[in-house]
Amino acid sequence: MTQNQGGDDSDVFAADLLRGHTDTIVLGVLRRGDSYGFEIFRAIREATGGAYEIKEATLYASYRRLEKDGLVEPYWGDETQGGRRKYYRLTDAGRAVYRRNVDAWVLTRGVIDNLLDTTGKA
Amino acid sequence: MNAAIDSELLHRLLDEAFAPYPVTAETLDLKQEVRGNLTARAAELQAAGATAADAARSALAELGDIGALLGDVDGDAPADVSWAAEERRHRVRPKPAFAVRVAILAGVLAVDVVLLVLQFAGVIPRDELWIVGQLVAAIVLVGWIVADALRQETTTNYPVPRARALGFGVASSFLVAGAATLFPLSWGVNTAWVVILGLFVIIAIGLFVFLGVTATNRAKPWAVRLQASRSDVGDRFEKDPAAAARFGIYTVVIFAVAFIAFVVLSFTIGWAWSWLALVGGFLVMMLVLARMLFGESASKGGDR
Numbered sequence: 293m294t295q296n297q298g299g300d301d302s303d304v305f306a307a308d309l310l311r312g313h314t315d316t317i318v319l320g321v322l323r324r325g326d327s328y329g330f331e332i333f334r335a336i337r338e339a340t341g342g343a344y345e346i347k348e349a350t351l352y353a354s355y356r357r358l359e360k361d362g363l364v365e366p367y368w369g370d371e372t373q374g375g376r377r378k379y380y381r382l383t384d385a386g387r388a389v390y391r392r393n394v395d396a397w398v399l400t401r402g403v404i405d406n407l408l409d410t411t412g413k414a
Numbered sequence: 415m416n417a418a419i420d421s422e423l424l425h426r427l428l429d430e431a432f433a434p435y436p437v438t439a440e441t442l443d444l445k446q447e448v449r450g451n452l453t454a455r456a457a458e459l460q461a462a463g464a465t466a467a468d469a470a471r472s473a474l475a476e477l478g479d480i481g482a483l484l485g486d487v488d489g490d491a492p493a494d495v496s497w498a499a500e501e502r503r504h505r506v507r508p509k510p511a512f513a514v515r516v517a518i519l520a521g522v523l524a525v526d527v528v529l530l531v532l533q534f535a536g537v538i539p540r541d542e543l544w545i546v547g548q549l550v551a552a553i554v555l556v557g558w559i560v561a562d563a564l565r566q567e568t569t570t571n572y573p574v575p576r577a578r579a580l581g582f583g584v585a586s587s588f589l590v591a592g593a594a595t596l597f598p599l600s601w602g603v604n605t606a607w608v609v610i611l612g613l614f615v616i617i618a619i620g621l622f623v624f625l626g627v628t629a630t631n632r633a634k635p636w637a638v639r640l641q642a643s644r645s646d647v648g649d650r651f652e653k654d655p656a657a658a659a660r661f662g663i664y665t666v667v668i669f670a671v672a673f674i675a676f677v678v679l680s681f682t683i684g685w686a687w688s689w690l691a692l693v694g695g696f697l698v699m700m701l702v703l704a705r706m707l708f709g710e711s712a713s714k715g716g717d718r
Contacts, residue, residue, distance in 0.1 A: 329451035334458075348451070349478035352444070356483075360642070361635035371450070378447035383630035385638075388572035
């Protein structure tokens, strides 16, 4: 789905911002319960209202990074037909990192809102 | 139209996409993961009205560059980084408030236990109401200290989530409560107390087993990566499973002997002192553990 890249500059800017938080977004999705690649992809797509899509390749890279850092634990599902699904489970470390990143984001958002003077503008 | 997805086509396309890359365990693992996700995506496209073949093809096309996925994920820890240096870099000092709190709690607990033992030994007059109060205090204190300690962030670990830390605290309290029922038992054997003791210990074991089985990693990324890049950091039991099995057998034997001694002493000397057999068993087990973990590898020398 490359159409998102083709939009005007503000589209690209927002997509970049979103991509910078891929790991935290994935951790956030897994907080609701164990999930597999496509389900995570779909959850993010729905949350953005279909406006921006994080590419699947970006997500696979994120899973591998998170797994290597011990923030998620993979396990194989027991689907009998079709492909078996690789599920990811949030670890205690993943939970802690998620909280930290969210706190950092909330702080940063406040600072940027102040700097850009967004209050009062729609 | 909502027929099964064309999994044969999907598998063939996937094989083609992965064909240029060497077959390693990692590639196969990724291929299997991608296969599961593509199947789900193709099913979704088909539900939206695409033909089976189109669904399979566009699901794969959306995937993007497989080569990029198979490249190395950013940096393993460089080989020359020492554990000590990294530990210093990521050092987290204990919170002063926590240190003071635990020091006070531990002090109160120590006084509490000493007073209990003195009353029990008859050095100071025995007061049953006091003893009950002190036992309850010990139960609460142990749970508190355990839960509080687990909630702290350390240099290598993130804090345990609140609910799990509380679970460990409660489990420890139940274990102490089980031990505490030995006091009323020492005044006179009573079936009700034996049942309560068994119940407390079983609840404690059940909780510990549940918490242990559902435990996930809480080590920090720097520690996880460093540990993965140098497998020699693991302890002896990890390197030598036979040693771990041997330790398991020793433990069973030690506790079987301790339990038999406990029963025999209970019926000969009496309840007042027979529990020492169990304490002795525990001490022997810890000594064996220490010796097996550290003793031998040190005496072998050059092992580390």
